[in-house]
Structures are given as structure tokens and as C-alpha cells.
Amino acid sequence: MKTYFRLLSFAKPIEKFAIPYVIATLFAIVFNTFLFTLLGPLMQALFLDKATINVTPSEKSSALNLFGQFNDYVATIIAHDKIYALQVICGVIIITVFLSNLFRYFSQRFMEDLRVHTLLNMRKTVFDNVMNLHVGYFNNERKGDIISKVASDVQVVQFTVTNTLQVVFKEPLQLIFFVAVLIGISFKLTIFSLLVIPVSGFIISKIVKRLKQQATQSHESFAKMIGFLDESLSGIKIIKAFNASERVKNKFGEENKFYSFLNRKMARRQQLASPVSQTLGVLVVVFILLYGGTMILNGKGDLSADQFVVYLATFSQVMQPIKALTDSFSGIHSGISAGERVLELIDTKPELTNKPNAENLNMFNKSLVFESVAFNYGDKQVLKHINLDIEKGQTVALVGPSGGGKSTLMDLIPRFHDPKSGTIKIDGRDYRDLTVESIRSQMGTVNQESFLFNDSIFNNIAFGKPEASEEEVIAAAKIANAHEFILNTEDGYQTFVGDRGNRLSGGQRQRVCIARAVLANPPIMLLDEATSALDTESEKLVQDALNKLMQNRTSIVIAHRLSTIQHADKIVVIDKGAVIETGTHQQLMSQNGLYKRLIDMQTFND
Structure with a gap:
């Protein structure tokens, strides 16, 4: 985490981007969550008889429960005119979708500004430090490794860091909103259903355990290829003169194979995390469908049909933020590995520095x-x-x-x-x-x-x-x-x-x-x-x-x-x-x- 927060420091002034991002994301999540709660009123308007809908004062939602108040309002309309109620619900759905996507657009826009700003600061810091290093440093380091850090590693770092920042704020918040809706419908069923989260997290942590080590090897292998490419282009006449083209191609090809092999292994591990979490989620949804559906068909329990549909639809969406979190967790290793290489270059201090209060030499006289x-x-x-x-x-x-x-x-x-x-x-x-x-x-x-x-x-x-x-x-x-x-x-x-x-x-x-x-x-x-x-x-x-x-x-x-x-x-x-x-x-x-x-x-x- 220490490395991550150091990398995050390149986003300063982060509040310039983070505050508008938080506000836009919060509104996007509210409207996105509200969209799924509209399934209940929609089911009532389409499939339930007027006689079955009766909202008594004792059942009405509290003033703080906005979703509940809207449901009460729709239920009242349905009791008098189902077609008008359907028109109101469809209008609210259109407005909700529009506002949800509008705020999501602004949220992504602010995050992209942060991403570009971070990349700008990081690449400038790395390049400035490279230019400040003493001449002897470049005699001991491979040029390809330096180029790889300035070009490729910085790119990996800025994407991973800002993407993780985005996921760490947005997805848990979205998850909390979804869980709040689920608990509001059925507390017992929700507690049991959410057991999938720690189980999924444990399995995925085992899957991605070796990703950081492989990511480090991958970055080093890429740096070797860049260095070899630079050497080959600089010495192309010598390569041609000594008929060494095939030998040079084979040498590059071997490193390229090794790099591709590492990336394939990393991709397989990363790609395994998402299906595992999704499979576990589907298993739980099937169990909820079986358990809740049986209760409704037998006329037992406190779930109505429209509530059950809202519950299923909302729980299916719970897996989206969990999936995003697991993907981010598996990808952060590559970013941290690249970040350590970049910070190593940034932390390299020039052997030659001006001492405090050093004077200027204005002319040569003697x-x-x-x-x-x-x-x-x-x-x-x-x-x-x-x-x-x-x-x-x-x-x-x-x-x-x-x-x-x-x-x-x-x-x-x-x-x-x-x-x-x-x-x-x-x-x-x-x-x-x-x-x-x-x-x-x-x-x-x-x-x-x-x-x-x-x-x-x-x-x-x-x-x-x-x-x-x-x-x-x-x-x-x-x-x-x-x-x-x-x-x-x-x-x-x-x-x-x-x-x-x-x-x-x-x-x-x-x-x-x-x-x-x-x-x-x-x-x-x-x-x-x-x-x-x-x-x-x-x-x-x-x-x-x-x-x-x-x-x-x-x-x-x-x-x-x-x-x-x-x-x-x-x-x-x-x-x-x-x-x-x-x-x-x-x-x-x-x-x-x-x-x-x-x-x-x-x-x-x-």
C-alpha cells in the first residue's frame, strides 16, 4: 500500500478532480439503483389487480425512504388508473436512465482528466530525473530499460492507479446501495446471499497470488526487448555487413516468446478471477430463485411477487461491482510492479548536485x-x-x-x-x-x-x-x-x-x-x-x-x-x-x- 499511495501522490492536486468525480458518481449510483426499484411498480401496474393494491397509512414509508415513498405514490395511482400509472413509470424510467448515464459520463470524464493529469506528472517527473542524473549512470544502465520505464511502465502505472481509485470508491458505494435495497426487501435472505462475497474473495486471492512476481518479470522482459530493438536499429549496418540478420532475429524472437509466455500466464490468472466470482454469483441467484419462488408459489413468507422480481434484478447487479473489484484486485499487481520500477528510477539520486548556496561563474578570466x-x-x-x-x-x-x-x-x-x-x-x-x-x-x-x-x-x-x-x-x-x-x-x-x-x-x-x-x-x-x-x-x-x-x-x-x-x-x-x-x-x-x-x-x- 505504501507504493500505491506514493504513486497516487502524482495525482496532486487530487481534490481538483476527486471532488467533482465523487459528486457525479454519487448521483449516478443513486439513479442507477433507483432504476431497479422501478421494476416493482412496473410489475404492479402490469400484472396485479387493483383489488390487491391497498396502501394503508400504517404501511406507508417514512419521509426519509424516497424509494419507498415513490412506490407508495405509484401504488396509489395504480389503484385508480393502471394505464396512467404505467405512463408515469415509463416516464420516470426514461428520466432516470438519462440522469444515470449523464452523471456516469461526467464521472468517467473527471476520472479520465485525473488519469491524464497523473500520467503527465509521473512521466515529467521520471524524465526530469533521468535528465538530472550524472553521465556515469548511463554507462551502467541499459538504455532499453530506461526507455521502457519512461514509456511503458508509466502508462501501466497511471492506468492501474487511477482505475483502482475509481473502482475502490464507486463499486463499494454502488454495492452498499444495492445491499440497502436488498435488506429493505428481505433481511434474512440478503445476509445469506452475501456470503458469496468473502468466499469469492478468498478463492480469487489464491488465484492471483503470483501475479506480482510474473508482472515484474514481464516488465523486465519488455525492457530487454526495447533495448535490443534500440541496439539493432543503431547497429543495422554492422548486422547486415556480418550477415547476422537471422541470428539477431532469433535472439529477439526468443525474448519475445518469453514475454508472450509470461503475459499469457498472467492473462489466464486474471481472466479466471472474473468467471469464478460470476459463477458463484449465479449459483446464489439460482438458490434465491428456487427458495423465494417456492415461498411465493406456496403462499408462504413475507415477499410479494413484485418485491421478489426487484430482489432478483437487484441481486443480479450486486455481482457487477464485485466483479469490478476482483478485476481491479487482479490488475493492481501489474501496476504496483511497474510502479516499483518507476519509483526506483525516480529515487535514483544524481551523484552531482549543487551544494547549498553554490555561486554562479559569470565569466572565465584567468x-x-x-x-x-x-x-x-x-x-x-x-x-x-x-x-x-x-x-x-x-x-x-x-x-x-x-x-x-x-x-x-x-x-x-x-x-x-x-x-x-x-x-x-x-x-x-x-x-x-x-x-x-x-x-x-x-x-x-x-x-x-x-x-x-x-x-x-x-x-x-x-x-x-x-x-x-x-x-x-x-x-x-x-x-x-x-x-x-x-x-x-x-x-x-x-x-x-x-x-x-x-x-x-x-x-x-x-x-x-x-x-x-x-x-x-x-x-x-x-x-x-x-x-x-x-x-x-x-x-x-x-x-x-x-x-x-x-x-x-x-x-x-x-x-x-x-x-x-x-x-x-x-x-x-x-x-x-x-x-x-x-x-x-x-x-x-x-x-x-x-x-x-x-x-x-x-x-x-x-
């Missing part, structure tokens, strides 16, 4: 300094005792063998992670004393993987500065050597680049990314092997764009081709997580160390 910085991925130490000064306006290149820690060091600069020990300072201020957003606002990034959003070229360039004018975007594109190829595309700057920018070549994507960084105009540029995946011609265009980008800026560059960073103000050689050499190109070449060996190896390979 230097960026690493003081004895160390960093671990789990138990593995990736960086150790990094000391590094980067002065404003300098171009600093990070070089070294793969796996040495260059990219990790680069990730610390925009504060994707905090160091395990040591401090990073910008203009003499500790990173931890500043807001993450203000630090990143001073930096622009061009990565090795040139990621573009499935949007227009214009919007991709303006991503870091959404309010940019067309002239500013074009100017940035020209600096990035992208303007000419953009004009040659189908719709110019309004051309859509496709998923991850796959409608553009590698060099074109990279130049659009550079234009994006140019437009943002940050004082610090972070370039992570921005030309490593390009052909020679594209590399020249991109390198020229990068040279323009780095002018009058502080630049930190991870270089794949060492020939591109020979003019850097400072070259930092990193190996096995430590800085082993620092200096200009000439200084490092004269030291005859690792840098010179790397240069010689690359010269030889070229």
Missing part, C-alpha cells in the same frame, strides 16, 4: 587548475595525482596511448564527474563552490562522435543558443566551413538531418557540430579527437574550422593525429592515469620520451 586530482571508476583508479595549469587563451593538447585517461580528464572539466580526491579550480574558485550549470555555460564541446538531433540543420546549430537569429547561424556555419554544403542540401538550413544526423556525411556532421560550438561562443573549448573518424579531405575542412574556432579561446584538445597539435601552447602526455611529460612540441621532442616515440610511430605508420 586559469583552470587541477590540484592532485584522482578519479576512480568503481575500484579501478583511472587518474592519479593530476596537477595541471591551463591559462586563459592557451591551447593545451592531451596526448598519450589509448586507455591512459585522456577522455576521463576531459570529462572532469565540464564537471560530468567530481574527482575522488584533489580539487579543480577555475579562476581560483573550487568547482564544488560553483553551480554545475554556470561552469558548463563557459564551455563548448565538439566530440569524436558528432551527435546531431533529428531536427533541421538550423535548429541543430542553434541548439546551444535557441534565440539566435538566422544571420548568427549562417555566420557560425561559415566559420565552420559548413555554409556551402548546407546550401546544396534539399531545403538548405531547414533540411532535416535524420536520426543521429545519418543523412549527412561524417565530415558534414562534424562541421555542423563545430558551428553549434561557434554559435554558443564559449570562452573554453573542449575538443575530443574531433577529426579522428574523417577522411583526408573532410579532415582538412574540419581542421581548418577547428583552427578558426580555437582563435582567441582557451582550448583543451585530445589529439588523435599528433601532427595537428604541434603548435599547441602546452602538450600534456598522459599514460596510465598520470601526467608523465609536459611542454611544447620542441621541448618534448628534445626529451626523447614517450611523446617522441608516439610521434615517430605515427610518422612511420603514415
Whole structure:
């Protein structure tokens, strides 16, 4: 129940929807119950003689018994004119049905508003929390699992939670009204008849006992399929190139079979609950029919024929709210299971948060300094005792063998992670004393993987500065050597680049990314092997764009081709997580160390 109430908190402000829902539902139930009591007067008007109908003052219903008062009124009319009485009853039936359905419509409408409102809040909370999580979280979690929680699990939760809320209020209330009518007709018969409810509840609880465990497995299996689908679409060229289509299809098919098998088992259990309760209900109705009918035919007991018809009709409807409650009880397990997965994601706290009273960094004036910085991925130490000064306006290149820690060091600069020990300072201020957003606002990034959003070229360039004018975007594109190829595309700057920018070549994507960084105009540029995946011609265009980008800026560059960073103000050689050499190109070449060996190896390979 704790999980359920937490999920229900996403419906706030719930009173905005709950109060009108309660009022509309109450009226719908009253008119729906009244409809079945009209069967008694209808039977009197059609089948009983006037002589048999005589309402004496002592038999009249109390002022609080509205149903009884109406029956007394109809009985009085029938005693004088049965046709007029029939017309009155038919008119009341039409009005009652209309009002019952009108209020039921409003009731469902208010509940649907609550359902949509809950889904809106829940999905927004989940997505917002995902966007707030640190970068390292996404290296450890399957993307498909996150997508499944945001898309599928949230949908299951909102439907189950609001549906249960609807059933828990409406159906017991409707049941109470029906039972009140039944007790008013025959107390003894009602007490015996309602024994079906606890018996039915016990049997159904046994049937749905394992539903939650199966629901959890089902949600996890669906998440695996979503993740596998995402991987397959992203790697479709590799799959085709290695003739692995059949193998991939078989792998997906196996998971799909397992998911379908689980859902089939769950559906069978859920579907068994309703027939069981309905069968028990019918057995009781048959017993009532046999018992009450025998009494009427023998002229014994206190039930009249018209009362018995009302009793049977009303009791047949008692099973509807019981059936709805059992269906809801069997379905809630799936919702709670999905809810626990969603809450697990919501409860995941970002490792990086702004400390209270963190200050904003408004501009970069002097230097960026690493003081004895160390960093671990789990138990593995990736960086150790990094000391590094980067002065404003300098171009600093990070070089070294793969796996040495260059990219990790680069990730610390925009504060994707905090160091395990040591401090990073910008203009003499500790990173931890500043807001993450203000630090990143001073930096622009061009990565090795040139990621573009499935949007227009214009919007991709303006991503870091959404309010940019067309002239500013074009100017940035020209600096990035992208303007000419953009004009040659189908719709110019309004051309859509496709998923991850796959409608553009590698060099074109990279130049659009550079234009994006140019437009943002940050004082610090972070370039992570921005030309490593390009052909020679594209590399020249991109390198020229990068040279323009780095002018009058502080630049930190991870270089794949060492020939591109020979003019850097400072070259930092990193190996096995430590800085082993620092200096200009000439200084490092004269030291005859690792840098010179790397240069010689690359010269030889070229």
C-alpha cells in the first residue's frame, strides 16, 4: 500500500478532480439503483389487480425512504388508473436512465482528466530525473530499460492507479446501495446471499497470488526487448555487413516468446478471477430463485411477487461491482510492479548536485587548475595525482596511448564527474563552490562522435543558443566551413538531418557540430579527437574550422593525429592515469620520451 499511495501522490492536486468525480458518481449510483426499484411498480401496474393494491397509512414509508415513498405514490395511482400509472413509470424510467448515464459520463470524464493529469506528472517527473542524473549512470544502465520505464511502465502505472481509485470508491458505494435495497426487501435472505462475497474473495486471492512476481518479470522482459530493438536499429549496418540478420532475429524472437509466455500466464490468472466470482454469483441467484419462488408459489413468507422480481434484478447487479473489484484486485499487481520500477528510477539520486548556496561563474578570466586530482571508476583508479595549469587563451593538447585517461580528464572539466580526491579550480574558485550549470555555460564541446538531433540543420546549430537569429547561424556555419554544403542540401538550413544526423556525411556532421560550438561562443573549448573518424579531405575542412574556432579561446584538445597539435601552447602526455611529460612540441621532442616515440610511430605508420 505504501507504493500505491506514493504513486497516487502524482495525482496532486487530487481534490481538483476527486471532488467533482465523487459528486457525479454519487448521483449516478443513486439513479442507477433507483432504476431497479422501478421494476416493482412496473410489475404492479402490469400484472396485479387493483383489488390487491391497498396502501394503508400504517404501511406507508417514512419521509426519509424516497424509494419507498415513490412506490407508495405509484401504488396509489395504480389503484385508480393502471394505464396512467404505467405512463408515469415509463416516464420516470426514461428520466432516470438519462440522469444515470449523464452523471456516469461526467464521472468517467473527471476520472479520465485525473488519469491524464497523473500520467503527465509521473512521466515529467521520471524524465526530469533521468535528465538530472550524472553521465556515469548511463554507462551502467541499459538504455532499453530506461526507455521502457519512461514509456511503458508509466502508462501501466497511471492506468492501474487511477482505475483502482475509481473502482475502490464507486463499486463499494454502488454495492452498499444495492445491499440497502436488498435488506429493505428481505433481511434474512440478503445476509445469506452475501456470503458469496468473502468466499469469492478468498478463492480469487489464491488465484492471483503470483501475479506480482510474473508482472515484474514481464516488465523486465519488455525492457530487454526495447533495448535490443534500440541496439539493432543503431547497429543495422554492422548486422547486415556480418550477415547476422537471422541470428539477431532469433535472439529477439526468443525474448519475445518469453514475454508472450509470461503475459499469457498472467492473462489466464486474471481472466479466471472474473468467471469464478460470476459463477458463484449465479449459483446464489439460482438458490434465491428456487427458495423465494417456492415461498411465493406456496403462499408462504413475507415477499410479494413484485418485491421478489426487484430482489432478483437487484441481486443480479450486486455481482457487477464485485466483479469490478476482483478485476481491479487482479490488475493492481501489474501496476504496483511497474510502479516499483518507476519509483526506483525516480529515487535514483544524481551523484552531482549543487551544494547549498553554490555561486554562479559569470565569466572565465584567468586559469583552470587541477590540484592532485584522482578519479576512480568503481575500484579501478583511472587518474592519479593530476596537477595541471591551463591559462586563459592557451591551447593545451592531451596526448598519450589509448586507455591512459585522456577522455576521463576531459570529462572532469565540464564537471560530468567530481574527482575522488584533489580539487579543480577555475579562476581560483573550487568547482564544488560553483553551480554545475554556470561552469558548463563557459564551455563548448565538439566530440569524436558528432551527435546531431533529428531536427533541421538550423535548429541543430542553434541548439546551444535557441534565440539566435538566422544571420548568427549562417555566420557560425561559415566559420565552420559548413555554409556551402548546407546550401546544396534539399531545403538548405531547414533540411532535416535524420536520426543521429545519418543523412549527412561524417565530415558534414562534424562541421555542423563545430558551428553549434561557434554559435554558443564559449570562452573554453573542449575538443575530443574531433577529426579522428574523417577522411583526408573532410579532415582538412574540419581542421581548418577547428583552427578558426580555437582563435582567441582557451582550448583543451585530445589529439588523435599528433601532427595537428604541434603548435599547441602546452602538450600534456598522459599514460596510465598520470601526467608523465609536459611542454611544447620542441621541448618534448628534445626529451626523447614517450611523446617522441608516439610521434615517430605515427610518422612511420603514415
